[in-house]
Amino acid sequence: MPRPINAVQYQRHAIQLISSVLNTRANASPFTLILDDLNQRAIPFLQQLVIRALSRNINVVIVSFESTRFQPAVRNVSAWGNRTAATILADIEQALSDRKESLVIIDSMYDAVATKNIDTSTLFNLVVMKYTSNLVGVYHTDVLPEPSASGADAYAPQPLELLKFMATSIITCRSLSHVLAAKAARERSLAEPTFGMQSGAEGIVQCLHANDQRGIVLEAEFRRKSGRPESETYFLRPGRDSDFHQPVGPQQLYGTLKQEFVILLEQHPAFANKDAVGMVVAADDEMETSFNLGLTDKQKAAREGVVLPYFDAQKQEGGEGGRILYDMGEEDDFDEEEDEI
Structure with missing residues (x-):
């Protein structure tokens, strides 16, 4: 696709990219990796993926290590407990x-990778290559990844780095x-604030x-x-x-999307508003110092009256621009013999 030439085309192109992922379009993103933490869980994004997939009659399969509640039309593959990697892959294929x-979440x-030792290449080939699903x-x-008990995997890539390498989004x-x-x-x-575990504060894992x-x-x-990229x-x-049409038929839980409501962050009113600066409560309006950086009118007048070095010499014309002007005072001791030398 040619690069956008104006702001409107740029916004349309950017929205189309994320909309293709949200609506599970074919070949839009075969493997999407979502990174989250306790400060912002990925649940709102996953909910939109599931709702939009079900509205288009796409088979949704959730491999659950943590989840316990699912939509009635979602197929759940339980992966916790004593389930082995081979059993989990077999249930996914079924x-x-x-x-x-289909959409596999x-x-x-x-x-899946570190605890159950599911091979990422095998999982990718099963879902994306064999069944042409997302x-x-x-x-x-x-x-935090657990340290390896043996030194055999000391030079192996970390699970997150491997997943980033394989992901298409x-x-x-x-x-x-x-x-x-x-x-x-x-x-x-000012320095950007840190949140959660990045703040380095003991006992803090989730911020306000x-x-x-x-x-x-x-x-x-x-x-x-x-x-x-x-x-x-x-x-x-x-x-x-x-945001959605009415479901068609009793078997359809959700209707199709009327209009895309995901926007660029720069279009959000709170982000584009310059008053957002006031949200930083850690910084005061003025710099806190033990001395006054300002000048009074008397100090400004005294500063303007100071004659800079070589100021008079710069006014001379010809070759006397570098001449040094010096007026001797009473305390100066003039040595005639040294001057003659």
Whole structure:
């Protein structure tokens, strides 16, 4: 697709990229990796994926390591407990075998890869290659990987790095309140605040205003077939009943989408408003110092009356521009013999 030439085309192109992922379009993103943490969970984004997929009669399969509540039409593959990798893969294949188009969601990719030792290549080939379906995996970035007991895997890539390498789209979830606070700090040339475990405070894993109810911020990276990545930041508000058409027939739980309501973050009123600077409560309006940086009128007049070095010499014409002017005082001792030398 040619590059946009104006702002309207740019916005339309950016919305189309994220809309293709949300609506599970074919070949839009075979493997989507979602990164979240306790400050902003990926649940609002996953809910939109499930609702829009069910509205288009797409088979939704959730491989659950953590989830316990599902939509009635969703097929659940339980992966917790003593289930082995071979059993989980067999159940996934059985859930995909009788449908033409499917969406597979794994709610904890770390547990799938590190705990159950599910081979990512085998999982990708099963879902994407064999059944031409879309794979979505959630990775919790605040879960620290366990150190290897043996030194055999010391040089092996970490699970997150391997998943990022394989993913065709990477979406990082952010809290809207935290994004606005970071923007306000940048506008005041202050250090951006840190949240959750990144703050380094003992005992803090989730900060105030986490999981903002107004919506979720999505930092998306789309990887094209040519290898050129495209990065955009979006805002996804909670869906409403008015955003969807009425279901057609008793078997359809959700109607199709009327109009896309995901927008670019720069289009959000709170982000575009310059008053967002006031959200930073950690910084005062003035710099706190032990001395006064200002000057009184008397001090300004004295400063203007100071004659700079070589100021008179610069007024001379010809070759005397570098002549030094010096007036001897009473305390100066003039040595005639040294002057003659």
